[in-house]
Amino acid sequence: MSMSEAHERRLRRATRILDIPGMIVGKAAAWLIVPMVGALVYEVIARFVFNSPTMWAYDATFMLYGALFMLGAAYTLGLDSHVRADFLFNILSPRWQGIIDGAFTLFLFFPAMYFFTVATFEYAATSWQQGERIPTSPMMPIIYPLKSVMPLTGALLFIQGISELLKSYYSIASNRRFRDEDGHP
Template sequence: MLRGYSKFLDVLEKVEKAILAVTVGIMVIIIAYQVIMRYIFAHANSWSEELARYLFIYDVMIGAAIAIRRNSHLQIDILINLMKPKVRTILTIIATLAGMVFMVFLLSYSITLVQTGARTMSAGLGIPMSIPYSCMPVGIVLMLLTSIEVLFKNISALRGAGKEAQV
């Protein structure tokens, strides 16, 4: 069952990476356009700055989910590497569970934020603020999905010969 879930997440990660590649490319074009308009033509656009900012925020949330899956978030490696693999696995399980509890808590508030943002329009693009605010629940759901995989891989590693999970 975990193998099937991991395959689903592999496909999801490919989609996330494709989205990241497209949005980063769009951001580069928009920011270049903004710089040219501001410094060469002395005419700044509010929509370009706003769009680049919203795309960046979405990219951060999507990238955070990939980072969870790859165990790439900031951590103090020197302390972690001093521990035995079994202790490291147990601490990873505890940290993942704590993170998931926080994400569920944050998810409920982010949904409220999206609902509230539907009544407000952005200044530059003129879109409902629920669109940029929706990066929170989208990113949190993606992070929860990858956290589930990390959790179960570490639990199965703990049940195994006490080896560290390959995350």
């Protein structure tokens, strides 16, 4: 099985387009590390230097970290940086890697992302309707913006999954890796 140059160009163009949402959101979300670290540093100084802990730093840092983690997931998937047993996977030919990745994407990843996105959309919508707050925190901050990140993450991962499926197809059709040794397409 082989792939024409024109077909390969179209496939690579499609994956680049599908990678854009995850890349933009992932790179933007990376900036959440700045206020997160700022809140942590402020809390440590306030607590240990001035003996005056804050009520808000813990809530801010866990919400920022949660958003950072979730919004960076599609970007990480697009870079092929998620954890897997590469020592077993890498001894296979690119075609078999594509078959395994493609099968897992179709039969495990897409159904999981569908159910995750639907469930978390309802979860976030209910939170918005109720104006939900965190009852375990003294400040009781709003939580619905953070809960909205979950269905957005599911949608971004679903789009990235389509790109990953096309990359698997490329490996199956050409018996070559889609990315070079450095992970670049």
